Amino acid sequence: MQVNWNHLKLVFLFLTVIALYSFADYRSSQKNVDDIVVKFLGDNDLYLTEASVNKLLIQNYGTVKNRPKEELVLNTIEEVLLSNDMVKNAQVYLTVNGELISKIVQRKPIGRVEGVSKFYLDDMGKRMPMSQNHSARVPIITGKITGKSLEDAYVILNYINEDDFLRKNVIGIHIEEEGKYQLKFRLENFVVNLGGVDNLNEKFKNFMAFYAKAAKDKSLEKYAIVSLEFSNQVVCTKI
Known part of the structure; x- marks a missing residue:
């Protein structure tokens, strides 16, 4: 029986990539949140401040900074931000550098x-x-x-x-x-x-x-x- 070495090499390479990706993903999930960045989008950013957003998160979600990334539920954080009467829309995501980014669109009177x-x-x-x-x-x-x-x-x-x-x-x-x-x-x-x-x-x-x-x-x-x-x-x- 003839062994197809090229085929085996491709399988090995594929498994190696998956293993490396899984390892990197695991290492990333074990990292803590290093910083919180609040970005106000659009031309209407007058009714909320970065400090008030951070206070809102602490009061309704707990401390976020220095918390393991795997413990964060991004959908829940978005819901917390949307609960503020000045917020029209909110999007939250984590970067590979350990930053929690909150993009907020404020309501417009x-x-x-x-x-x-x-x-x-x-x-x-x-x-x-x-x-x-x-x-x-x-x-x-x-x-x-x-x-x-x-x-x-x-x-x-x-x-x-x-x-x-x-x-x-x-x-x-x-x-x-x-x-x-x-x-x-x-x-x-x-x-x-x-x-x-x-x-x-x-x-x-x-x-x-x-x-x-x-x-x-x-x-x-x-x-x-x-x-x-x-x-x-x-x-x-x-x-």
């Missing part, structure tokens, strides 16, 4: 509710608590706060944030009642009666045409109320 309860409305339309570390410069929402009116405010804010002029100039939404919303502008004396959230594109198109003409005529300061509630027209009330 787009409006601030000023009522009996004070909180942010985030970019997913959910309530977000105020932060002790930073106060966001976003439009203030006042008036009759209800679940439905906040849903409508979220629709309005999303539209505003898609337009450069509106995003820079609208500083507030006042809820007179469900379906009746009023906008406040940064530099103008007038308020804009928006009505409901129907036909927003048409309403703001009409408003921008009015604003451009009134700015050219230097008559913006003459108006107290600009109403967009009526179909395809802008109705103004002078001071």
